[in-house]
Amino acid sequence: LEWYDRMRRDLPWRRETDPYRIWVSEIMLQQTRVETVIPYYQRFLQRFPDMQALSAAGEDELLSVWQGLGYYSRARNLQQGVREVVERYGGQVPDSHEAVLSLPGIGAYTAGAILSIAHNKPEPAIDGNVLRVFSRLLKIEEPIEKPQTKRRIETAVRTMMAAIPRYGDITQALMELGAIVCIPRNPRCDECPWMKYCLACKDQVQGLLPKKKSPEPPRIVEVYSGILIEDGRVLAMKRPAKGLLAGMWEFPSVETAATTDTTGEGLQLLYALFRAAGREVTVDSQWRTLTHTFSHREWRMRVFLCQASPLAGQTVDCASWMDAERIREATWAGPHRKVAAWVSEEFRELLQEKGK
Secondary structure, rough: HHHHHHOOOOOHHHHHOOHHHHHHHHHHHOOOOHHHHHHHHHHHHHOOOOHHHHHHHHHHHHHHHHOOOOOOHHHHHHHHHHHHHHHHHHOOOOOOOOHHHHOOOHHHHHHHHHHHHHHHOOOOOHOOOHHHHHHOOOOOOOOOOOOHHHHHHHHHHHHHHHOOOOOOOOOOOHHHHHHHHOOOOOOOOOOOOHHHHHHHHHOHHHOOOOOOOOOOOOOOEEEEEEEEEEOEEEEEEEOOOOOOOOOOEEOOEEEEEEOOOOOOOHHHHHHHHHOOOOOOEEEEEEEEEEEEEEOOEEEEEEEEEEEEEOOOOOOOOOOOOOHHOOOOOOHHHOHHHHHHHHHHHHHOOOOOOOOO
16 A cells, blocks of 8 residues: 555546546446546546436447447446436445446446445455456466456455455555556566565566466457448448447448358348348449457458449338448447448548538
């Protein structure tokens, strides 16, 4: 704590005592670097300064403000949780572990962070930083993913919290130590307040810890996308309400398992999708390719330019024709954001602005 009082970074959420704002910061910081989060956090709170504002927002507006942070289910769960707090708790974030843990999108770590930082409750928040610090401090050679390893570290944190009632500061001090000193590679041991107590440092094995299970390689998915421009607008479709990139916009696309087949099956599926949207298409050419890696899958995208003739009586609810302004405003799914930028640039003269 003495080290933290001297060395902690001046971060915007550390100036806050409002549980809602601390909640927002913890959700944004999941799987995202502090430097990346800061401008998004400030912009988000300018638009949604309190729970009532976020609760009343439409999904398109929410995702537009969140766009660029990725993992969009975090934003949806945050809003759903905020709405539940507004409806069930009168807009006051509860201070019991069971109540906070029951909110959408909140797991054990986020519950501990909100309770300790916002409510000064003795609840540990065990994130990757804390796991790394204690795996070295105690020289734990079991994989940190194991439940018994996490329980051992949680017990250690609870023991610390029992010693002095600065629970929120203990949570943030441990995170800070892992973020700026006990870093994954080349830890700065000579700057660490626990250097002389650290068993891994004593045995010079800190660079080998923590032990982790070997990650599974991402699953390769072939994605076929079609660009169809008619009357100054391009056809786009909204992804399903659940699943990867739920509710976001994309150009008409189909997914297939990675195969040695060049384009045959994927294009047939793409033709069928366009028919459902009321167009019989032919492919002019393969226009662009790109690769986008998610945590557990890798999209290998082929983008085709298409021509079409209309089909009578055909339509799908998820389809929309977008002009240039709408393309800029839409919340695009993952790599489709880059494709949208390509379309806007390459076909600027074909795409119309509203009112023109």
